[in-house]
Amino acid sequence: xxxxxxxxxxxxxxxxxxxxxxxxxxxxxxxxxxxxxxxxxxxxxxxxxxxxxxxxxxxxxxxxxxxxxxxxxxxxxxxxxxxxxxxxxxxxxxxxxxxxxxxxxxxxxxxxxxxxxxxxxxxxxxxxxxxxxxxxxx
Numbered sequence: 697x698x699x700x701x702x703x704x705x706x707x708x709x710x711x712x713x714x715x716x717x718x719x720x721x722x723x724x725x726x727x728x729x730x731x732x733x734x735x736x737x738x739x740x741x742x743x744x745x746x747x748x749x750x751x752x753x754x755x756x757x758x759x760x761x762x763x764x765x766x767x768x769x770x771x772x773x774x775x776x777x778x779x780x781x782x783x784x785x786x787x788x789x790x791x792x793x794x795x796x797x798x799x800x801x802x803x804x805x806x807x808x809x810x811x812x813x814x815x816x817x818x819x820x821x822x823x824x825x826x827x828x829x830x831x832x833x834x
Contacts, residue, residue, distance in 0.1 A: 697725070697727050697728060697729040697730070697817050697820075698729060698730070698731045698732070698733055698746075698817065698818040698819075698820065698823040699725055699729045699731070699732050699733070699815050699816070699817060699818070700732075700733045700735060700805075700812065700815060700816050700817070700818050701719065701732055701733070701734060701735065701814075701815050702735045702737045702811050702812065702813075702814075702815075703719065703734055703735065703736060703737065704736075704737055705736045705737060705738075705739070705740045707719075707769050707770075708734055708735075708736035708737075708740070708744055708745070709736075710769035711734060711745065711747070711769070711790065711793060711834070712744060712745060712793075712795050712834055713834075714793075714834050715767070715769055716767055716768065716769030717767040717789060717790050717791070717793075718753075718764040718767055718768045718769075718787040718788065718789055718790070719732065719787065719788040719790060720764070720768060720770065720775070720778065720779075720785065720786070720787055721786045721787070721788065721814075722778075722779065722782055722785070722786065723786065723814075724752060724754065724786050724788075725815060725817070727817065729749060729817075730748065730749050731746055731747065731748055731749060731823065732746065732747050732749060732788060732790065733746045733818055733823065733826070734746060734747065735802065735811060736799070737811075740799070741801070742799035742800060742801060743796065743799060743800050743801075743802060743804075743805070743826070744795065744796060744799045745793055745794055745795045745796060745831075745834070746793075746794055746796075746823075746826070746827065746831075747790040747791065747792060747793040747794065748790070748791050748792040749788055749789070749790065749791075750789040750790065750791040751789040752786070752787075752788055752789070753786065753787045753788075753789065754784055754785070754786045755784065755785065756783060756784060756785075757776070757779045757782060757783065757784065757785045760784075760785040760786075760787055761775055761776075761785075763787070764787050768787070792833070793833070793834035794827075794831035794832070794833060794834070795831060795832050795833075795834055796829055796830070796831055797829070797830040797831060797832060798829070798830070800829070804826075805818065805822055805826065806822065
């Protein structure tokens with residue numbers, strides 16, 4: 697499966713700049729997924745990249761911070777604030793990140809596509825079509 701993630705521009709830029717390889721989440725999709733399609737939220741509002749999922753981690757909040765802090769793209773204070781009230785935290789470890797040379801609108805995935813609040817699944821046929829676009833490695 698492929699998961700479509702809306703990510704704030706400050707964090708999607710860090711992914712594209714190679715500073716962030718862990719996408720932090722409070723919960724994970726229930727289905728297995730092997731790729732992430734990265735959408736940079738407003739004001740960018742474009743699909744900017746995709747990445748292969750190297751691993752998915754779920755650990756106690758403090759333990760995960762020790763593991764991901766260097767490449768999480770966030771400081772400890774903001775991390776703890778984000779996961780406040782959660783005993784566990786999740787991180788999606790990304791690899792083989794490909795930046796689209798021309799980021800595009802979600803309507804190019806499907807005319808009826810709506811950006812989800814947290815995530816949604818993309819079918820493999822649509823994803824394979826999108827992967828044919830020109831990209832560059834991060």
